Amino acid sequence: MGDDAPQLAAAAASAAVAAGALLAGAVLKRSEWLKHWNPRFAVLTTEQLYYYHSASPTGGVGERRSILLTAGMTVRACDGGLFLSCVPPFHFRCSSDAELRVRMPMWKRATQAARPARPTKLRAPPRPRPTLASWAGMLWLAGHTGLWCPHRCGHSS
Numbered sequence: 001m002g003d004d005a006p007q008l009a010a011a012a013a014s015a016a017v018a019a020g021a022l023l024a025g026a027v028l029k030r031s032e033w034l035k036h037w038n039p040r041f042a043v044l045t046t047e048q049l050y051y052y053h054s055a056s057p058t059g060g061v062g063e064r065r066s067i068l069l070t071a072g073m074t075v076r077a078c079d080g081g082l083f084l085s086c087v088p089p090f091h092f093r094c095s096s097d098a099e100l101r102v103r104m105p106m107w108k109r110a111t112q113a114a115r116p117a118r119p120t121k122l123r124a125p126p127r128p129r130p131t132l133a134s135w136a137g138m139l140w141l142a143g144h145t146g147l148w149c150p151h152r153c154g155h156s157s
Helices: 005-018 097-112 132-145
Strands: 023-030 037-044 048-052 054-056 059-061 065-068 075-078 081-084 090-093
Touching: 005 023, 005 037, 005 054, 005 059, 023 097, 037 059, 037 090, 037 097, 048 059, 075 097, 081 097
Parallel strands: 037 054
Antiparallel strands: 023 037, 023 090, 037 048, 048 065, 054 059, 075 081, 081 090
């Protein structure tokens, strides 16, 4: 973000809130791998968090990424910022402690009001593993039905 970044972020935040966002503004997002703090423009709605590379007077600019807010996500204060438990985790800083105190309750309300997580596919229960007794029973049965050759020659008798 350049020299006019604060003015652009304020204009973009006003446009996003006017369009129905709960919260919008410039944040520092921590990168997942290098752990660097990068400036981003974030928009929080009742269903998702969107973040962009930078801001413009009408909203975010650059590649838009989003995180679907689901029930069970938590928000906590961490290292002077907020940490959203999702995959991958979203860790960002506000511009001041005062802003952090204002944003924390809003984030908590948004995650508590989030829709339930999508149900996972139901899987069949795992089959029981064969025991030595069950293998012995199968071999005895196969030997008596002529399907198993006791000479280990690889074919049925």
